[in-house]
Amino acid sequence: MPLIKRQIAVVGGGLAGWSAAVGFAKAGFDTILLAPASTSDRRSTALIGPSVDFLAGLGLAEGLREAGQPLVVMRLIDDTGRLLRAPTVEFHASEIDLDAFGQNVMNADLLRMLNEIGETLSDRLTVVEEGLVSIATDADGVTIETATHEIRAGLAVGADGRNSPVRTHAGIGVRKWSYPQSAIVLNFAHDRDHDSISTEFHTRTGPFTQVPLPGRRSSLVWVEEPKVADLLADVSLSRLSRMVEDRMHSILGAVEVEEGVQCFPLSGAAAERMTAERIALVGEAAHVFPPIGAQGLNLGLRDAADLIEVAGRHRDDPGCPAMLRDYEAKRRVDVVSRTAAVDLLNRSLLTEFLPVQAIRSLGLGLLARGSMLRRFVMKEGVTPGSSLRRSPRRTPPDDAPLDPLVP
Numbered sequence: 463m464p465l466i467k468r469q470i471a472v473v474g475g476g477l478a479g480w481s482a483a484v485g486f487a488k489a490g491f492d493t494i495l496l497a498p499a500s501t502s503d504r505r506s507t508a509l510i511g512p513s514v515d516f517l518a519g520l521g522l523a524e525g526l527r528e529a530g531q532p533l534v535v536m537r538l539i540d541d542t543g544r545l546l547r548a549p550t551v552e553f554h555a556s557e558i559d560l561d562a563f564g565q566n567v568m569n570a571d572l573l574r575m576l577n578e579i580g581e582t583l584s585d586r587l588t589v590v591e592e593g594l595v596s597i598a599t600d601a602d603g604v605t606i607e608t609a610t611h612e613i614r615a616g617l618a619v620g621a622d623g624r625n626s627p628v629r630t631h632a633g634i635g636v637r638k639w640s641y642p643q644s645a646i647v648l649n650f651a652h653d654r655d656h657d658s659i660s661t662e663f664h665t666r667t668g669p670f671t672q673v674p675l676p677g678r679r680s681s682l683v684w685v686e687e688p689k690v691a692d693l694l695a696d697v698s699l700s701r702l703s704r705m706v707e708d709r710m711h712s713i714l715g716a717v718e719v720e721e722g723v724q725c726f727p728l729s730g731a732a733a734e735r736m737t738a739e740r741i742a743l744v745g746e747a748a749h750v751f752p753p754i755g756a757q758g759l760n761l762g763l764r765d766a767a768d769l770i771e772v773a774g775r776h777r778d779d780p781g782c783p784a785m786l787r788d789y790e791a792k793r794r795v796d797v798v799s800r801t802a803a804v805d806l807l808n809r810s811l812l813t814e815f816l817p818v819q820a821i822r823s824l825g826l827g828l829l830a831r832g833s834m835l836r837r838f839v840m841k842e843g844v845t846p847g848s849s850l851r852r853s854p855r856r857t858p859p860d861d862a863p864l865d866p867l868v869p
Contacts, residue, residue: 463607463610463611463612464610464611464612465612465613465614466494466588466611466612466613466614467613467614467615468492468493468494468588468613468614468615469486469491469492469493469615469616469617469780470483470486470491470492470493470494470615470616470617470619470773470780471493471494471495471496471604471613471615471617471618471619472486472493472494472495472496472618472619472621473496473594473597473606473618473619473620473621473622473627473628474496474497474619474620474621474622474623474626474745474747475495475496475497475499475500475591476500476573476621476623476745476746477507477569477572477573477576477745477759477762477763478621478744478745478746478759478762478763478765478766479495479497479619479621479622479744479745480495480497480573480576480577480580481516481517481520481576481762481763481766482619482621482744482765482766482769482770483495483497483580483587483589483619484520484576484580484583484587485516485519485520485766485767485770486587486619486770486773487580487583487586487587488519488520488521488583488586489770489773489774490586490777491586491773491777491780492586493586493587493588494587494589494590494613494615495580495587495588495589495590496590496592496593496594496606496608496613497589497590497591498591498592498593499591500573502570503569503570503573504568504569504570504647504649504722504724505568505569505647505681505724506566506567506568506569506649506673506675506681507566507567507569507572507758507759507760508533508564508565508566508660508673508760509526509530509564509565509566509567509759509760509763510533510563510564510843510844511563511564511760511843511844511845512760512763512764512767512844512845513564513759513760513763513764514526514564514565516763516764516766516767517572517763520576520579521579521582522572522575522576522579525575525578526565526567526575527565529567529568529571529572529676530565530566530567530571530676531565531566531567531658531674531675531676532561532562532564532565532658533555533562533563533564533565533566533658533660533673533674534554534555534556534561534562534563534657534658534659535552535553535554535555535657535658535660536552536553536563536659536660536662537550537551537552537553537659537660537661537662538550538551538552538553538662538664539662539663539664540664541663541664541665541670542664542665542666543666548664551836553836553839553843557833557836557837558837558841558844560844562658563843563844564844566660566673566674566675566681568675590608590611590613592608592609592610592611593608593609594606594607594608594622594627594628595607595608597618597627597628597631599618599632599738599739599740599741600739600740601739603615603616603740603781604616604617604618604740604741604781606618615781616740616779616780616781616782617740617741617742617773617780617781618740618741618742618781619741619742619743619744619769620632620741620742620743620744620747620748621743621744621745621747621762621766623745623746623747624731624746624747624750626743626746626747628741628743628747629733629743629747629748631741632738632739632741633738634733634734634735634738634743635733635734636731636732636733636734637731637732637734638729638730638731638750639729639730639731640727640728640729640730641668641727641728641729641730641752642687642688643667643668643685643686643687643688643691643727643752644685644686644687644688644691644692644725644726644727644728645683645684645685645686645691645725645726645727645728645752645753646682646683646684646685646686646691646694646695646723646724646725647681647682647683647684647723647724647725647726647753648681648682648684648702648706648719648720648722648723648724649675649679649680649681649682649719649720649722650679650680650681650682650703650706650717650718650719650720651677651678651679651717651718651720652678652679652680652714652715652716652717652718653678653714653715653716653717654678654714654715655678656672656674656678656680656714658674659674660672660673661710661713663709663710665685665709667685667686667687667690668685668686668728669683669685670682670683670684670685670709670710671683671684672710672714678714680714682706683753684706684709685728685752685753688727691725694725695723695724695725699718699719699720699721699723702719702723703716703717703718703719704717706719728752728753729750729752730750730751730752730801730804730805731746731749731750732748732749732750732797732801733747733748733749735790736748736765736789736790736793736797737786737787737789737790738786740781741781742769742781742786742789743765744762744765744766744769745759745762745765745766746758746762748762748765748793748797749761749762749797749801751800751801751804752804757800757804761796761797761800764793764796765793768789768792768793769789772785772788772789772792773785775788776788
């Protein structure tokens, strides 16, 4: 069995794994990616703020513009039908001086673009289309075996999904939870222009979220009770199309649901930590989100970006204890806060407890009326922590007038 020596070994052939591997190779690290062939993915991802910047830095800027749809307005509509209902809230990217919050792109298109960039990095990136058989770590590095290869690296990146073998080997515990809901995920064509507006209807069973795609097409995440979701997944496309139009109150006109409707139970998970000896976790190996609030892959891409940045500061020994401590500290607040926020939003829709409904309605009402609060929330949603950072004080030129009213 041939021995391959690399600085970085990324395990996982999904979007998080490919992004991490391409990012490490772009940063000058000798990298190997274990990427078994994946199944076709008809879902889309709303890439927000830093995710777009990170992927653009990998060379995908033009591809995202061509294949993606800008997200200019995000609209929340209370469709619970309850006594205490919140007003409609619209978030406009222009309010925080952006052309768009991000891009909605098909996952298959994004994976294709990453594959194409990877092919141009053959001097730094080796791709092995095999899965992990075994992994062993020691103080100096990690040894990985596949069916036909033995790999020695300084750092193993577990990007191998919610049932991560890398996480299991590392002995990292994981807290899991489930929701009394399932998600129907589909794409559909519609008669009217979406005008780059994403609309999220809040219903008693969970969010019903339309996200624009290029042309007169959109993606949809429809959260329902499991029994209802199973029935919906089996109805004819024509009947499902009418049901989607009804749920959307015909704001996009007549709807035609496309082939490839998917249905899966909603759950969440959080690893007890994101690192172990010579191992770092990214994406769903570290945290699993229900498809609410566009957090899942965006959080995974922020994992990858931060891991690459931290590794760059420890280039002489990527995977050393100091590097892993830095990565753990850098990601902790972002992951914990996003996990709590998504969980709270989803559970607030399910509760029949009037005080919770009142708090939710009040909060959305404040967002609808308060432009300063709305801008704060938008900035945090696009770039976590940005609204809490102070702008650097400008130093006036030597010949500036001494006017105490001029900053």
